[in-house]
Amino acid sequence: MTQEPAITPELIAKHGITPEEYERICSILGRDPNFTELGIFSVMWSEHCSYKNSKPELRKFPTTGPGVLVKAGEENAGVIDIGDGWAIAFKMESHNHPSAIEPFQGAATGVGGIIRDIFTMGARPVFSLNSLRFGPITGNGSAAVANNRRLFAGVVEGIAHYGNCIGIPTIGGEVYFDESYEGNPLVNVFCLGVLRHEEIARGGAVGVGNPVFYVGAETGRDGLAGAAFASRDLTEESKQDRPAVQVGDPFREKLLLEACLELLASGAVAGIQDMGAAGLTCSTCETASRAGTGVEIDLNKVPKREPDMTPYEIMLSESQERMLIIVTRGREQIVRDIFEKWDLPYAEVGVVKDDGMMRVCVGGDVVAQIPAHKLAEDAPIYHREASARPAPEPLGTLPEADPLAALPALLAHPSIASKNWVYRQYDHMVRAGTCVLPGSDAAVFLVREADKILAATSDCNALYCALDPREGAKIAVAEAARNLACSGARPLAVTDNLNFGNPYKPENFWQLRECVEGLAEACREFGTPVTGGNVSLYNQSPAGAVDPTPTVGMVGIIHSPAHITTQAFKGAGDAILLLGDIGGEMGGSHYVKVIHGRKAGTPPRLDYAKEKRVQEAVRSLIRMGLVRSAHDCSEGGLAVALAESCISGAEAIGAEIDLTRFGNLPDGELLFNESQSRIVISVRRENAAAALALAEWQGVPTHRLGFTGGKHLRIKSGEREWPWLVSDLHAAWWNSIGEAMEANG
Amino acid sequence: MKAKVTVMPKKSVLDPQGVAVRDAMRHHGLPDVRAVRIGKVMEIELEHGDEARLHEICRDLLSNPVIEDYELQVER
Amino acid sequence: MKAKVTVMPKKSVLDPQGVAVRDAMRHHGLPDVRAVRIGKVMEIELEHGDEARLHEICRDLLSNPVIEDYELQVER
Amino acid sequence: MKAAVIRFPGSNCDQDCYHVLKNGFGLDTEYVWHKEGSVEQFDMIVLPGGFSYGDYLRCGAIARYSPVMRSVAAEAERGKLVLGICNGFQILCEARLLPGALIRNRSLHFICEHVHTRLENMETAFSHAEVTKSGGKLLTARTGLLLHMPIAHGEGNYTADAETLREINRNKQVVLRYADDHGAITGGANPNGSAENIAGITNRAGNVFGLMPHPERACDPLLGSEDGKLIFQSVIESAKKAAK
Numbered sequence A: 001m002t003q004e005p006a007i008t009p010e011l012i013a014k015h016g017i018t019p020e021e022y023e024r025i026c027s028i029l030g031r032d033p034n035f036t037e038l039g040i041f042s043v044m045w046s047e048h049c050s051y052k053n054s055k056p057e058l059r060k061f062p063t064t065g066p067g068v069l070v071k072a073g074e075e076n077a078g079v080i081d082i083g084d085g086w087a088i089a090f091k092m093e094s095h096n097h098p099s100a101i102e103p104f105q106g107a108a109t110g111v112g113g114i115i116r117d118i119f120t121m122g123a124r125p126v127f128s129l130n131s132l133r134f135g136p137i138t139g140n141g142s143a144a145v146a147n148n149r150r151l152f153a154g155v156v157e158g159i160a161h162y163g164n165c166i167g168i169p170t171i172g173g174e175v176y177f178d179e180s181y182e183g184n185p186l187v188n189v190f191c192l193g194v195l196r197h198e199e200i201a202r203g204g205a206v207g208v209g210n211p212v213f214y215v216g217a218e219t220g221r222d223g224l225a226g227a228a229f230a231s232r233d234l235t236e237e238s239k240q241d242r243p244a245v246q247v248g249d250p251f252r253e254k255l256l257l258e259a260c261l262e263l264l265a266s267g268a269v270a271g272i273q274d275m276g277a278a279g280l281t282c283s284t285c286e287t288a289s290r291a292g293t294g295v296e297i298d299l300n301k302v303p304k305r306e307p308d309m310t311p312y313e314i315m316l317s318e319s320q321e322r323m324l325i326i327v328t329r330g331r332e333q334i335v336r337d338i339f340e341k342w343d344l345p346y347a348e349v350g351v352v353k354d355d356g357m358m359r360v361c362v363g364g365d366v367v368a369q370i371p372a373h374k375l376a377e378d379a380p381i382y383h384r385e386a387s388a389r390p391a392p393e394p395l396g397t398l399p400e401a402d403p404l405a406a407l408p409a410l411l412a413h414p415s416i417a418s419k420n421w422v423y424r425q426y427d428h429m430v431r432a433g434t435c436v437l438p439g440s441d442a443a444v445f446l447v448r449e450a451d452k453i454l455a456a457t458s459d460c461n462a463l464y465c466a467l468d469p470r471e472g473a474k475i476a477v478a479e480a481a482r483n484l485a486c487s488g489a490r491p492l493a494v495t496d497n498l499n500f501g502n503p504y505k506p507e508n509f510w511q512l513r514e515c516v517e518g519l520a521e522a523c524r525e526f527g528t529p530v531t532g533g534n535v536s537l538y539n540q541s542p543a544g545a546v547d548p549t550p551t552v553g554m555v556g557i558i559h560s561p562a563h564i565t566t567q568a569f570k571g572a573g574d575a576i577l578l579l580g581d582i583g584g585e586m587g588g589s590h591y592v593k594v595i596h597g598r599k600a601g602t603p604p605r606l607d608y609a610k611e612k613r614v615q616e617a618v619r620s621l622i623r624m625g626l627v628r629s630a631h632d633c634s635e636g637g638l639a640v641a642l643a644e645s646c647i648s649g650a651e652a653i654g655a656e657i658d659l660t661r662f663g664n665l666p667d668g669e670l671l672f673n674e675s676q677s678r679i680v681i682s683v684r685r686e687n688a689a690a691a692l693a694l695a696e697w698q699g700v701p702t703h704r705l706g707f708t709g710g711k712h713l714r715i716k717s718g719e720r721e722w723p724w725l726v727s728d729l730h731a732a733w734w735n736s737i738g739e740a741m742e743a744n745g
Numbered sequence B, C: 001m002k003a004k005v006t007v008m009p010k011k012s013v014l015d016p017q018g019v020a021v022r023d024a025m026r027h028h029g030l031p032d033v034r035a036v037r038i039g040k041v042m043e044i045e046l047e048h049g050d051e052a053r054l055h056e057i058c059r060d061l062l063s064n065p066v067i068e069d070y071e072l073q074v075e076r
Numbered sequence D: 001m002k003a004a005v006i007r008f009p010g011s012n013c014d015q016d017c018y019h020v021l022k023n024g025f026g027l028d029t030e031y032v033w034h035k036e037g038s039v040e041q042f043d044m045i046v047l048p049g050g051f052s053y054g055d056y057l058r059c060g061a062i063a064r065y066s067p068v069m070r071s072v073a074a075e076a077e078r079g080k081l082v083l084g085i086c087n088g089f090q091i092l093c094e095a096r097l098l099p100g101a102l103i104r105n106r107s108l109h110f111i112c113e114h115v116h117t118r119l120e121n122m123e124t125a126f127s128h129a130e131v132t133k134s135g136g137k138l139l140t141a142r143t144g145l146l147l148h149m150p151i152a153h154g155e156g157n158y159t160a161d162a163e164t165l166r167e168i169n170r171n172k173q174v175v176l177r178y179a180d181d182h183g184a185i186t187g188g189a190n191p192n193g194s195a196e197n198i199a200g201i202t203n204r205a206g207n208v209f210g211l212m213p214h215p216e217r218a219c220d221p222l223l224g225s226e227d228g229k230l231i232f233q234s235v236i237e238s239a240k241k242a243a244k
């Protein structure tokens, strides 16, 4: 066998293992580790796999609830009951660092990874979402802007490549652009699958003596130590970290998906686990640890792509499209038949043992032998020091700005503008179930096999989180729930993706803790347990940490097709109502950011009682068949919400709005404040009085704003009047990203 | 001037397309195909064009150095 | 045996990718690029392999005569 | 009367087509795995959309050599009805069962959106029927009728040499063209650069039809269109006649 390097302090440090951690390793083994074992510990104890810096925080999330069938952390993804014996498994995963190095493949393999997490649970993946953050793509043709565009274009193409090919529709998401993500984009991908309760698959190596099968793509030198790589700051040299680049093969994964679901249906599977970060290492020790057993594998039997791979390389490889399957003894032939049918590599590589060991052999010789449970579960846990950031710079009085120019400017800002340039590249209709296409508050999907209608959204206003992490996180949950309510859905559960900077910096860790506590509190308030998620730390570029971004993915259910509601006005002559108050909070608003160029002020406050009343009200109005359109106020406030309702339908519809009753708030406050708990609905003229009375009766202050129709969006307030041609607003909003991206140079 | 740029996936990097084509060829009466790698060729016609600039463009635009290698041949 | 197959779009067929790359090159400091055509190269390793069969495969599988021409080079 | 939905490795609209035929039209429908030898026992054959063999090499280039395709070609030769949707269309072109080829979209981007296509020939086995939409509205085939269906492809740019184009026009083989919402065949309404806005064609004999739009995604009011029913209704009626 090849000569392995000696274990020196330098080598230990190079593996990101501290002296204390090394001590711990030695006491677990009762000896010094060899090179392969050191590598195994380094990936299993990396932040990415062990959550050593975030675990104590994650324990704060509510994870139980009436509908929870599989809890967060128990398995690869949580599972939630949706009735009639059907369930859903969903989760969000980040691929930020790989995407910074190679946007196309980084994003593509991220999609592949989250899809494996879902079908590992025995669920058939039915749709995806994606939540993206990049540096600015507009403005001068500077090198930075050009690079941001390259990353944005590459990531979108990569998601499209993988999702379209495998045939899982990408039906929604979000994209924001801000300086803080320059060089360190955020790529969070979400996938949801459906299954019968009895089909839930487990990731345990149960049944001593059961054979262990390796199925899927051959192992190559891909993404060596990617998990460790994701647990470091992005530095200039880590960008030279070429081996970390993995290439995805959506075609192989499609075959793997179908083969695994077929195999699971056959009943031959005792346990199944995808090979994600830390590939073989993670899957062997975690399956053993979950079942309280041991697993022994022979690397000679592992299908390989390249000759002369060392045990170290094989165990740490992150080649994609691979699974580990524990088969009930005697059923091996079923596995062979199915994987031959699908032309996929497979091999019996090991066996389940009773000694609690993860034992890695090469033919006769043992090259690694580690107590599986200690390796998987006994990673050190750190309580990092937290120190609050200084309070945000107060707004002071804002200079005057002409609303006539401000609204189109806001609509054209890439964070608010239509994302059609993005979702046009995604097959968002395959599986023939997308009832509400991208472009409304939440996507709505009919799951035919279960005859259930689901709504899904991903949300996070990181600008709020930067100014007040706790309130910002609460609002992320509230906005997600509000988006679902506007589409006619009742929220079921949440998955989250925590994107933060280096946790060793007390300010960053404080942001993490504040956001987690905010998310946890809000999820309790809205009765949406957290079914799982992902933590991505070390999101730093030379410029510093990214804005704290606790992305929330929320799924809800719609009880009748008649309740499906979208944000666009449906015709002329409808009455427009505002559920909620006019508000006035400007802190952290996109108006202040885009028009006045400042990220400043205290972001809006969230009042749970008020928020829940508004969401309940819109849901009940929808159930009564009164609502023609519903759209919540988010970035850009009331004026942007009204404009979006005018221009996001098949053809643009104008509106005549009178805000005189709200007295003489300054223009900016009146039109663009981002106070929470506000929803704009349109109802048939004759139903306006009833809708208003009903909402008021539910304790929601409700106001008549005006009527739909005409070629203009015209907003009056006393003497003030602002008319915009809806065709102009549409052009500004619809074309802005495409123009920025297709612009050469 | 004519230039020919050949862009191939790096040896260490997976080439899914090559694998699929290899298997197809094996089913196609060439069972003894060992490996297939697939890349791009670009035939470029220029008025005059400077070679140094061409190399830059090969690196920055025509190939992705992270996963591909390129080769530039010019004939005047 | 090693074989190299080059597949190019027919002159008569438009090549959207080639056009896009040409324009991008012009914007990248090579204003005098006249034309770009983009095709595929396939590097094939065979145990022994027979050349006649290879030609068939180039015609039937590796290229589409409706839109492409191929060129086969073998080295032993 | 039996319909086959062929499953190639990488097909991903197979389940959608199966659902529409089986549950939408109550047709006796079966999946046929690409390794199967024969589709003789079926009265109509559907090649669904997707990414057979990952679209590697060229879309449809590898699938066209699947064992089952020999039988599909033979049945097509004998006049059996064959419908190819999206990737199915690409496979039929690669198999030379349809003229021309489908290359990369002009924009180089994958495009997923609803488009209008104009019915150019209402006499074919795939485009003559009348269907009732939910709510009772009739949709009746006629030349010039606009069909609203989604497209989702990166390689839907139809090309053929001048002679072939002349011929398929002469023989009325062009069934669908991309059009604007007034039915005008314009460059602006052409999503992918296809020659003469061609979106769907038949073979000379008229029993093989390929189209880029996805009729199976337009058979349910919940999905925003039912126009796809017209295509399926037509081919099913034709197949039933032939079966007698």
Ligand SMILES: Nc1ncnc2c1ncn2[C@@H]1O[C@H](COP(=O)(O)OP(=O)(O)O)[C@@H](O)[C@H]1O
Pocket: A130, A131, A132, A170, A171, A172, A173, A174, A175, A415, A416, A419, A422, A423, A437, A438, A439, A440, A441, A442, A443, A458, A459, A483, A634, A635
């Ligand atoms: N990356 C994306 N992929 C698919 N759809 C997207 C993406 N980004 C935004 N969208 C869609 O665009 C619409 C507007 O997004 P967003 O402005 O985030 O809505 P909201 O402010 O209501 O959360 C939503 O339907 C969303 O699903």
Ligand SMILES: [Mg+2]
Pocket: A441, A483, A631, A632, A633, A634
């Ligand atoms: Mg919204």
